[in-house]
Amino acid sequence: MNIFTPSNIKELFEIRAKHSNAVLLAGGTDLLAQWHNNKSHPQKVISLSGIKNLSFVKEEKNYVEIGALTTHSVIAADRTIKKLLPVLSYAASTIGAPAIRNMGTIGGNIANASPAADLPPALLIYDASLILASQSGNRELKLSEFFRGYKLTALSDNEFIYSVRIPLPPADIYSEFFKIGTRRAQSIAKVSFAGLIKKDKKGIETIRLAAGSVAPVPIRLYETERFLQGRILTRSVISSACDIMLKYLKPISDVRSTEEYRKFALKNLLTRFLNKA
Amino acid sequence: MIKRKWQINGKVHNIQFEEESRLLDVLRDRLGLTGTKEGCGEGECGACSVIIDGELKLGCLQLAAVLSDGTDILTIEGVEKTALGKRIQKSFLESNAVQCGFCTPGMVMATYYLLSNNKNIDRRTIKTALSGNLCRCTGYRSIFEAVELASGRK
Ligand SMILES: Cc1cc2nc3c(=O)[nH]c(=O)nc-3n(C[C@H](O)[C@H](O)[C@H](O)COP(=O)(O)OP(=O)(O)OC[C@H]3O[C@@H](n4cnc5c(N)ncnc54)[C@H](O)[C@@H]3O)c2cc1C
Numbered sequence: 442m443n444i445f446t447p448s449n450i451k452e453l454f455e456i457r458a459k460h461s462n463a464v465l466l467a468g469g470t471d472l473l474a475q476w477h478n479n480k481s482h483p484q485k486v487i488s489l490s491g492i493k494n495l496s497f498v499k500e501e502k503n504y505v506e507i508g509a510l511t512t513h514s515v516i517a518a519d520r521t522i523k524k525l526l527p528v529l530s531y532a533a534s535t536i537g538a539p540a541i542r543n544m545g546t547i548g549g550n551i552a553n554a555s556p557a558a559d560l561p562p563a564l565l566i567y568d569a570s571l572i573l574a575s576q577s578g579n580r581e582l583k584l585s586e587f588f589r590g591y592k593l594t595a596l597s598d599n600e601f602i603y604s605v606r607i608p609l610p611p612a613d614i615y616s617e618f619f620k621i622g623t624r625r626a627q628s629i630a631k632v633s634f635a636g637l638i639k640k641d642k643k644g645i646e647t648i649r650l651a652a653g654s655v656a657p658v659p660i661r662l663y664e665t666e667r668f669l670q671g672r673i674l675t676r677s678v679i680s681s682a683c684d685i686m687l688k689y690l691k692p693i694s695d696v697r698s699t700e701e702y703r704k705f706a707l708k709n710l711l712t713r714f715l716n717k718a
Numbered sequence: 719m720i721k722r723k724w725q726i727n728g729k730v731h732n733i734q735f736e737e738e739s740r741l742l743d744v745l746r747d748r749l750g751l752t753g754t755k756e757g758c759g760e761g762e763c764g765a766c767s768v769i770i771d772g773e774l775k776l777g778c779l780q781l782a783a784v785l786s787d788g789t790d791i792l793t794i795e796g797v798e799k800t801a802l803g804k805r806i807q808k809s810f811l812e813s814n815a816v817q818c819g820f821c822t823p824g825m826v827m828a829t830y831y832l833l834s835n836n837k838n839i840d841r842r843t844i845k846t847a848l849s850g851n852l853c854r855c856t857g858y859r860s861i862f863e864a865v866e867l868a869s870g871r872k
């Protein structure tokens with residue numbers, strides 16, 4: 442194996458220009474476990490961890506920006522994130538165990554594009570976008586447009602995730618992150634859900650819902666959001682919202698009973714969220 | 719071959735290893751520090767827990783080559799020489815928290831990391847702190863009790 446350790450972004454671009462097939466390595470929690478499992482590793486690896494200014498949390502006027510190399514521990518402990526983006530803070534705190542949180546990064550959690558990753562549902566309800574960087578410049582892409590299919594992303598060959606930008610949510614919202622099952626039990630049952638809601642006298646003013654492990658990629662539940670928009674939450678509205686959600690769910694290709702269980706679990710989570718809202 | 723100069727358990731070491739070596743391999747095979755164990759090799763069991771630059775990490779998921787010169791590494795062999803490390807070991811023995819002992823180095827590392835960074839210790843913080851460490855013989859209860867004992871709460 443050839444391992445490259447650039448110390449800044451310019452060097453990273455130069456190495457990538459010469460070695461287009463090299464794999465990017467961040468915290469390594471997904472990659473090294475994978476290499477161990479497959480008993481093989483790529484020929485060329487570029488480690489991002491020497492690029493120091495890729496780990497940061499910045500509060501700007503309208504958004505919070507988080508560097509791709511920021512670990513789950515830092516995200517879970519950061520005061521700005523806890524205050525402004527509590528669902529993200531909490532989701533990060535539920536990942537793995539302390540050592541995994543000290544190693545795993547937000548960039549890796551997103552780029553890995555696992556349907557079961559915990560940060561994407563939280564980021565989706567905050568309408569987050571990614572700053573993707575390449576030698577030819579940066580572009581901003583909505584996270585909802587980044588996931589293209591099972592473990593497929595919109596990242597082009599020479600790009601990497603530089604940071605995540607999260608617009609500040611409106612004031613007076615209610616938000617939650619729920620997760621059922623653990624990673625170990627993932628194959629049988631794991632479902633995650635994130636929701637954000639703002640109500641006024643006339644009904645629901647803003648609603649954003651997202652889920653993990655119920656489709657090939659983490660998803661926003663747009664149809665359900667559209668149905669709920671402007672309505673007053675009653676029992677029958679909540680029940681119809683669940684029906685709509687399940688109708689539009691593209692089930693994960695998995696054993697049937699698991700699919701049924703996941704739908705059942707997600708329905709319970711949405712109901713719980715709307716009841717508490 | 720990669721060459722690095724790290725501080726391991728307080729001593730500077732000049733070492734060489736293959737590009738694909740994990741920190742776990744370097745510690746065990748190059749340095750003879752075999753207290754750090756390989757259980758699963760994929761992040762699930764915590765037997766390979768070490769402290770790198772003050773943070774609890776997993777030797778099996780850490781590519782050694784990405785750790786630059788000057789990295790500070792603490793393993794069970796270093797921890798057992800500290801006052802806190804000795805107290806934790808004693809508590810594990812007194813609480814009957816060790817059977818085959820395979821998970822113990824990892825458990826002690828996670829406990830050391832918890833107790834050296836936190837003051838308010840309760841059952842919940844202990845469970846969280848050890849949530850990445852599996853034990854297949856002792857019940858977790860005696861392990862949690864050992865941590866409580868070492869924290870001075872009992
Ligand atoms: C025991 C264990 C438990 C876990 N539990 C959970 C859990 O509860 N919830 C959860 O969501 N995840 C969990 N994970 C998965 C994993 O820890 C996370 O997905 C982690 O955030 C991945 O980040 P990393 O930095 O370690 O990624 P790496 O392993 O370094 O990389 C993962 C992928 O992302 C790519 N990549 C990394 N950074 C970038 C970047 N900046 N730009 C472009 N591509 C990039 C890499 O090329 C690779 O394909 C667990 C893993 C283990 C081993």
Ligand code: FES
Pocket residue numbers: 755756757758759760761762763764765766767776777778779
């Ligand atoms: S051997 Fe590293 S976590 Fe199991």
Ligand code: FES
Pocket residue numbers: 815816817818819820821822852853854855856
């Ligand atoms: S004492 Fe045997 S695995 Fe824990």
